[in-house]
Amino acid sequence: MFAAARQERIKELLLKHKQFDVVSLAAMLGVTEVTIRRDLDKLEQEGFIIKTHGGAILKEVSSPPNQAERVPPEIIEIGEATALLVNNNEAIFLGGGLTCTQVATNLQTKQRLTVMTNDLKVALELNNAPGVFCSVTGGNSLQGSGVLVGELALRAIEEVHFHKVILTVSGISLANGYTANTVEEATFYRHLLTRCDELIIVADYQKFDKTGFSRIADLKAAQKVVTNKEVGDDYKEYYFQNNIKLFTPYEVEEIKEPDQTDERRGGDDDGGKKLRSGNA
Amino acid sequence: MSGGAVTMMEERNYVLEMRDISKSYYKNVVLDRINLRVKPGEIHGLLGKNGAGKTTLVNILYGAVPKDSGEILLNGRPVEVNTVGKARRLGIIKIHQELNVFPKLTVAENIFVNAYHERNLVRRGLIDWEAAVEEALKLFAQLHFPLDPRRKVGSLGVAQQQMVAIARALAANPKILILDEPTAALNEQETEYFLRMLEKIQKTGVTMLYISHRLREIKLIADRVTVIRDGRDVATIPTPSLEEEKAIKLMVGLETKSRYPNLGLPAKKELLRIENLSVGNILRGISFTLHEGETLGIAGLAGSGRTTLMKTVFGLLKPTSGRIFLRGREIRPNTVRQAIKLGFAYVMEDRLAEGLFINRSVMENISSINLERISKGRLINNELEKKIAWGLIRRLHINVRALEQKIQTLSGGNQQKCLLAKWLLGDGLIYLLDEPTAGLDMASKVDIYNILNSIVCRGAGVIMISSDLSELIGMCHRILVMHNGAISGELRGEEATEEKIIKLASR
Numbered sequence: 072m073f074a075a076a077r078q079e080r081i082k083e084l085l086l087k088h089k090q091f092d093v094v095s096l097a098a099m100l101g102v103t104e105v106t107i108r109r110d111l112d113k114l115e116q117e118g119f120i121i122k123t124h125g126g127a128i129l130k131e132v133s134s135p136p137n138q139a140e141r142v143p144p145e146i147i148e149i150g151e152a153t154a155l156l157v158n159n160n161e162a163i164f165l166g167g168g169l170t171c172t173q174v175a176t177n178l179q180t181k182q183r184l185t186v187m188t189n190d191l192k193v194a195l196e197l198n199n200a201p202g203v204f205c206s207v208t209g210g211n212s213l214q215g216s217g218v219l220v221g222e223l224a225l226r227a228i229e230e231v232h233f234h235k236v237i238l239t240v241s242g243i244s245l246a247n248g249y250t251a252n253t254v255e256e257a258t259f260y261r262h263l264l265t266r267c268d269e270l271i272i273v274a275d276y277q278k279f280d281k282t283g284f285s286r287i288a289d290l291k292a293a294q295k296v297v298t299n300k301e302v303g304d305d306y307k308e309y310y311f312q313n314n315i316k317l318f319t320p321y322e323v324e325e326i327k328e329p330d331q332t333d334e335r336r337g338g339d340d341d342g343g344k345k346l347r348s349g350n351a
Numbered sequence: 352m353s354g355g356a357v358t359m360m361e362e363r364n365y366v367l368e369m370r371d372i373s374k375s376y377y378k379n380v381v382l383d384r385i386n387l388r389v390k391p392g393e394i395h396g397l398l399g400k401n402g403a404g405k406t407t408l409v410n411i412l413y414g415a416v417p418k419d420s421g422e423i424l425l426n427g428r429p430v431e432v433n434t435v436g437k438a439r440r441l442g443i444i445k446i447h448q449e450l451n452v453f454p455k456l457t458v459a460e461n462i463f464v465n466a467y468h469e470r471n472l473v474r475r476g477l478i479d480w481e482a483a484v485e486e487a488l489k490l491f492a493q494l495h496f497p498l499d500p501r502r503k504v505g506s507l508g509v510a511q512q513q514m515v516a517i518a519r520a521l522a523a524n525p526k527i528l529i530l531d532e533p534t535a536a537l538n539e540q541e542t543e544y545f546l547r548m549l550e551k552i553q554k555t556g557v558t559m560l561y562i563s564h565r566l567r568e569i570k571l572i573a574d575r576v577t578v579i580r581d582g583r584d585v586a587t588i589p590t591p592s593l594e595e596e597k598a599i600k601l602m603v604g605l606e607t608k609s610r611y612p613n614l615g616l617p618a619k620k621e622l623l624r625i626e627n628l629s630v631g632n633i634l635r636g637i638s639f640t641l642h643e644g645e646t647l648g649i650a651g652l653a654g655s656g657r658t659t660l661m662k663t664v665f666g667l668l669k670p671t672s673g674r675i676f677l678r679g680r681e682i683r684p685n686t687v688r689q690a691i692k693l694g695f696a697y698v699m700e701d702r703l704a705e706g707l708f709i710n711r712s713v714m715e716n717i718s719s720i721n722l723e724r725i726s727k728g729r730l731i732n733n734e735l736e737k738k739i740a741w742g743l744i745r746r747l748h749i750n751v752r753a754l755e756q757k758i759q760t761l762s763g764g765n766q767q768k769c770l771l772a773k774w775l776l777g778d779g780l781i782y783l784l785d786e787p788t789a790g791l792d793m794a795s796k797v798d799i800y801n802i803l804n805s806i807v808c809r810g811a812g813v814i815m816i817s818s819d820l821s822e823l824i825g826m827c828h829r830i831l832v833m834h835n836g837a838i839s840g841e842l843r844g845e846e847a848t849e850e851k852i853i854k855l856a857s858r
Contacts, residue, residue, distance in 0.1 A: 099745075312610075315610065316609065323805040
């Protein structure tokens with residue numbers, strides 16, 4: 072889990088420094104070298120780097136592909152973590168925005184999942200997922216974003232109910248609650264809250280202590296919040312005190328299956344070189 | 352009679368009053384305007400879960416911990432109890448949780464160790480031992496204690512040693528005697544004997560504050576009981592009308608399960624299987640399994656064998672019988688090194704005393720078990736060590752200014768993260784965590800829970816001991832309850848309640 076976020080960090084480092092050795096990368100990212108080698112394999116397949124003995128160099132041609140569309144690692148990890156909270160056979164609503172699109176990316180392997188969304192990009196992301204039934208609200212497109220709002224969007228949710236509503240917001244603040252940048256979005260999301268069992272707010276840590284133009288709801292309206300570990304202690308405390316689950320993913324390495332090179336022996340003190348670390 | 356006079360009368364009815372006492376450690380509120388009223392000559396029980404604030408409250412009364420605010424009154428008069436010595440002079444004496452006697456000294460020496468002068472046992476600069484023995488005999492006659500003052504304390508049973516500790520407290524003529532979990536180290540018979548002795552002491556007119564989370568004991572010995580929860584007094588009840596169900600409800604309070612960020616992912620294949628594990632009489636026939644991706648909770652009172660179990664699985668203690676299987680293959684971890692190699696990680700209960708090298712730097716603490724990784728031959732690669740330490744600090748978002756910073760200067764939450772960090776570099780398969788969030792502020796607790804999430808997400812298994820029952824219920828797939836060295840019950844996370852756990856832990 073969370074390998075994608077780490078690979079994104081490796082890309083950033085390589086774009087900046089052009090080349091890197093495995094040992095340093097492993098150390099800097101706090102993971103084992105085996106994990107880094109696996110990440111580099113992946114990046115080589117993507118054509119982003121050329122692997123060298125003990126390291127990697129940036130492929131000259133792979134200048135940052137559309138800098139604008141690159142997704143920051145903190146949003147990638149929120150997408151991965153949030154998908155863990157969604158079960159097969161559920162009906163959910165997924166709101167608009169980059170973070171929700173990342174959630175969609177990680178929902179593609181779910182089975183018999185119904186997703187309604189008001190973001191065309193989310194719908195596109197789920198277009199080829201065989202186990203996901205996706206429907207779009209309709210409505211007026213907010214300029215440049217592909218997010219649908221307004222009377223037609225509201226009509227689409229009149230007769231439905233969701234197990235979970237997953238929303239990104241523009242601002243989260245102890246004083247002003249969850250806020251959106253437009254009145255249209257806030258209005259639509261407020262209506263959504265009356266149509267679900269559970270509200271999950273997904274937002275990277277930079278959205279905290281900010282306030283958008285239009286208020287959606289009080290902080291207590293959510294049952295779960297997924298953000299980054301960098302979020303302020305005052306929010307961690309607030310959510311805990313108010314019986315709201317706060318998830319902040321931490322990077323982890325996968326554990327290797329035991330059957331391959333498992334040389335671990337119980338009564339043997341001299342186990343030789345490092346015996347275990349991750350592989351895919 | 353005016354209202355004021357009535358209040359005066361009532362105040363005189365209490366030998367001790369603690370009013371609106373508050374105490375916080377950093378952001379962690381331990382006592383929140385708590386009140387306690389004790390009548391003269393009674394045994395007053397203090398009942399509450401671990402961490403409810405009982406010990407802090409009596410430590411304030413005993414002068415060992417300063418209060419942030421509030422008032423203490425003795426016989427209706429406000430007093431300032433700012434040192435232990437002051438408390439002693441006021442007649443407030445505490446008997447500690449752990450046995451606190453000198454085993455190599457005699458009973459008489461133990462009893463008068465800090466009262467030679469008060470008892471006029473010093474003649475021309477020397478202690479008059481014969482007089483001391485006589486004094487001790489007088490004291491025992493009064494209390495009906497069957498003890499020989501000349502015997503070495505080390506040769507006595509645990510309950511008798513506890514009596515010596517009490518006799519020492521009584522030698523100082525206390526007005527209020529505080530007993531903090533005095534039976535934690537005693538077995539059933541010893542406990543019974545001990546409680547009978549307390550009844551005798553009560554007849555001499557001493558007022559006692561009796562702390563316990565063993566309901567049965569409180570019902571047997573106390574006249575009235577004050578229930579404490581989350582740093583507040585929730586009720587004071589005469590013990591005859593104290594029903595078990597009601598008392599547990601008062602201790603537990605409202606459901607707080609939903610605050611715990613449990614991902615709720617299903618556990619997978621069997622990872623660890625323990626069969627019939629015993630260590631002398633301390634652990635008796637323990638069997639359980641742990642699965643990949645599972646968080647297994649262990650509940651139980653102090654002395655139930657929880658920590659012994661962890662230490663045995665980690666190879667710190669040798670089992671007298673039983674077998675351990677890792678992924679279906681039998682293992683015999685004889686040393687900690689082997690256990691670590693097998694993928695065990697152990698975060699100990701007392702991070703200051705056992706878990707961390709308290710005088711060393713953040714970096715040295717983080718790399719302490721990863722030395723192989725950062726060394727070439729016998730030399731440590733400093734550059735690499737630094738990079739790895741920063742990598743882990745970033746990964747866990749530990750608030751550290753410099754790697755050279757002494758670990759003792761960090762907050763509890765950041766210390767605990769350093770402790771976890773050193774186990775996170777690649778190899779951990781089974782994480783044994785003993786009270787991982789004890790004493791932490793709420794934000795740090797939330798961080799630790801999310802780190803646990805990431806550990807189980809990667810397919811590792813976690814065994815977590817905790818006295819915070821709501822935390823166990825909130826975070827664990829299953830909970831094993833221990834009592835007297837054996838497993839007294841197993842509860843699935845969804846069906847577990849604090850009431851059920853408390854019953855299994857104290858029956």
